[in-house]
Amino acid sequence: MAGSGPRASPRAGPGRTTVTEHAEGMLGWRLWRLRDGQLCSWAVTYEWKQGSNSATCLSPNTARCTHSPGRHCQCGFWALNSPLDCLARGRYDGIGWSPVMGLMRGWGTVALHGREGFRAQHASVVCLFSDWPFIPRAMRLGGKGWVRWWRILSLLLQGEAGPVPDQRERLGRLPETARAYGVPLVSIADSMRLGLLQELSVGTPALDEIRAWLKVAAE
Numbered sequence: 001m002a003g004s005g006p007r008a009s010p011r012a013g014p015g016r017t018t019v020t021e022h023a024e025g026m027l028g029w030r031l032w033r034l035r036d037g038q039l040c041s042w043a044v045t046y047e048w049k050q051g052s053n054s055a056t057c058l059s060p061n062t063a064r065c066t067h068s069p070g071r072h073c074q075c076g077f078w079a080l081n082s083p084l085d086c087l088a089r090g091r092y093d094g095i096g097w098s099p100v101m102g103l104m105r106g107w108g109t110v111a112l113h114g115r116e117g118f119r120a121q122h123a124s125v126v127c128l129f130s131d132w133p134f135i136p137r138a139m140r141l142g143g144k145g146w147v148r149w150w151r152i153l154s155l156l157l158q159g160e161a162g163p164v165p166d167q168r169e170r171l172g173r174l175p176e177t178a179r180a181y182g183v184p185l186v187s188i189a190d191s192m193r194l195g196l197l198q199e200l201s202v203g204t205p206a207l208d209e210i211r212a213w214l215k216v217a218a219e
Ligand SMILES: [Zn+2]
Pocket: 057, 058, 059, 064, 065, 068, 069, 070, 073, 074, 075, 076
């Protein structure tokens, strides 16, 4: 479980949503679309601000939630508990943006989605990772402990991710983006080496996933 989550209900299983108040904040992994130095939400049209962001319901349904995150909705700022789950969702269609993975802190009303992650009323960017978000082929193809992950991730992947594009513009943009949001920009390897993830208390399961990803990604 990423983040502190002291009020996370132990009864919350996969697919079950539990709505709770979380004053001190939960940490979670997410992807942004980097567009002209701006961090944009992955699935909806929203430009993140530096510091605190407050959710409003952007549901296409006419009856939008009066308070976000709504219990029977998908609104709020999404974060995932598993960095591998997050990396597996990295996608790129080459149209004016590039993917960036990072950590966010979410607080206020929080809708917990079992072991998957959570949706928060308020959120801020905590740090950004310079790595291209992808799952190495060896990890996709399973074997040993990865069989379980492959089965889970293959459901999400819906096919092979495309080749990694030229990174120059993206890597050129990221430092100024991180500065504008007032957050650190690190490689995933450095975040481990420098103890940043440990300091942020991302939790042992996430650290284990990151170690495994680094090992396979380096091969
Ligand atoms: Zn909603």
